[in-house]
Amino acid sequence: MNVKILNDSLYTTYYTYRDRSKNMSYEGRQGDGVRQATDALRNFVRFNNAISFTRANSARINVMNNLTRQEVAVYLANFITKNANNIRPQSQTESKVIDAILRNRSRGMSDYEIQMEIAYAMMGAKESVLGCNSEDILDVAASLYTEAEVLERDQKQEELARRVEGTVNPRYGIKNLTANPVAVNYCVEEILSGRQISIQNDVKKNPNSKYRPAREYNLNDELMAYTDIGNSRNNQEDSVLIMYHPSSPKYKMLVVADGVGGHEFGDQASNETVKAMVNWFNSLPASYLASGREEELKRAWTEQLRKVNKTIRTKYYSGGSTFVGAIVGEKNTLISSIGDSRAYMLGRDGELYQLTDDDNKSFKTWKAIWESKQKPWNKSQKDFDREKAFEKDLLRFRKDSNVITAALGMETDTLSPQYTLVPNSNYRTLMLFSDGVTDCLSDDSIKAITKYTNPHRLAKEIVNTALSEVSELPISGEQAKKIYNSTIRGGKDNTTAAVYNNKDDGRDR
Amino acid sequence: MKRIISIVDDENNEGKYEVFCSFDSELTGKSYVIYTEYEEDSNDGSLIMHAGSYVEEEENKLRVNTKLTSEEHDMISEILNAIINEAKKMDDKKDKE
Secondary structure (H helix, E strand, O other): OOHHHHHHHHHHHHHHHHHHHHOOOOOOOOOOOHHHHHHHHHHHHHHOOOOOOOOOHHHHHHHHHHOOHHHHHHHHHHHHHHOHHHOOOOOHHHHHHHHHHHHHHHOOOOHHHHHHHHHHHHOOOOOEEOOEEHHHHHHHHHHHHHHHHHHHHHHHHHHHHHHHHHHOOHHHOEEEEEEOOOOOOHHHHHHHOOHHHHHHHHHHHOOOOOOOOEEEEEEOOOEEEEEEOOOOOOOOOEEEEEEEEOOEEEEEEEEEEEEEOOOOHHHHHHHHHHHHHHHHHHHOOHHHHOOOOHHHHHHHHHHHHHHHHHHHHHHOOOOEEOEEEEEEOOOEEEEEEEOOOEEEEEEOOOOEEEOOOOOEHHHHHHHHHHHHOOOOOOOOHHHHHHHHHHHHHHHOOEOOOOOEOOOEOOOOOOOOOEEEEEEHHHEEEEEEEOHHHHOOOOHHHHHHHHHHOOHHHHHHHHHHHHHHOEEEOOOOOHHHHHHEOOEEEOOOOOEEEEEEEOOOOOOOO | OOOEEEEEOOOOOEEEEEEEEEEEEOOOOEEEEEEEEOOOOOOOOOOOEEEEEEEEEEOOEEEEEOOOOHHHHHHHHHHHHHHHHHHHHHHHHHHHO
16 A cells, blocks of 8 residues: 555645644644544545545545555554554543453454454444454554554654755855655656646757756655757757655666667657656555566566557557666566667676666677687687677667667567566665667776766766767778778767666665 | 645646645745645646745635745646656655665
């Protein structure tokens, strides 16, 4: 069950009535909101009445779409059973209910049995249970839960106000500060409003603008992203997303999507992709991000990407988008990709690893050759690896390097993204790039920048280097000229990087 | 927690918004509100931020003046950043506990 939705709705109800109560000085004053929130919770469990739950429409719709009364009944039963030992009853009814739970537990009933008995009774299936009236049990559970929840939130709000008032310039004389303690993620804000791309396109169109057609995002020096139109393109088709999961900042998502299919459709396809990812990740239960549930997460992610694929195919018929995404879970990071946007990590051993395969014919051929190749006995491992890296680097000079074999919007309904699972403890830095970066920078350059740049500046540093770097083909000859471009000029394409600076020291806690 | 209110802007347009933060300033003697767009039927509610000084017309209805001096603008930016930073620190602390 999504407890956040339950608590948000409960708190909205409480807040609405508390505010109203403040404006009433006469005798009919209705208390401080706790009673109304308790009643709303009780009515939902007993009568499935979500209307009384909150006066705010969106919260009510949220309750009706996402919570069942059974789930809430079981959750409340669990709460009261688990906390029975620590509750100090404030009334005779509370005393009676708590005593009944403790008595039945001491008689050998398991907590699970007690919870289920209580849950069914709360929903009206029995008039009494454990020697108590069912309505009394529901009243007590709903009021104790409401009090615990609103008290914690109120304390949090007060602490936040205190901290902010103590931080800002005292000259302003800030008083009566109330804040909704939800951090604003400007990256998400701009994605949802469609402004991430349009801001850059508008800057590009304005010859007098003093700004780069670029966007930079930083969430606590932990998640960073930088995207730039580049030097040759007139419109941005890359989209980038960094965000925390709403339940906890320990869970994160990063996405880079590179639109294909030309002006209008390419940018819309990539925006559609990141927008769908924001909404999906926001509604994904946190339980999916626990260690050991990666297969379920993969299935849920695939299903979502299939929906995006279908939407793009239907709405933007000639457009598509590459996709590379990473979800940082409890202990592992799951990476998914379609197309030629790449994920890399700088391992704890100081080495750079590419975590995704390009959906590109020449990359796949290179990989197949090198996977089947045996190291000759007279060659050192170092020389063998160097030769492999040299041939890989040649791929970016190929004239057909941008011909991809898979993209969202261009696949059938059975689309199968690639997945890679990496333990969080294995890396210091995780990076996602559009081909604007990887076409202009060799793996060696990326590794050098990553190792020697302060992580919070890394995304911007990599993009800026990719915009200015000029690479010369390291081989010559007539045959080479037919296959390869002799020079790659930096910034030939939209250029985007998303970075996760893994501050964890890698030790299992 | 969502706090939804009606806001009337400088051009007399009225709409529903979600309050992100409100406070009073002794320096200017005014009350300020930072608020975001709000869509009733959409859970992803877009997060375009607006800010202005306000007077309360009636319960849950504010008349907002979004024309701010550069000093007011600096003050609001500083408070917005402080809220984001402090909220994150509190989340981190809770997470570690």
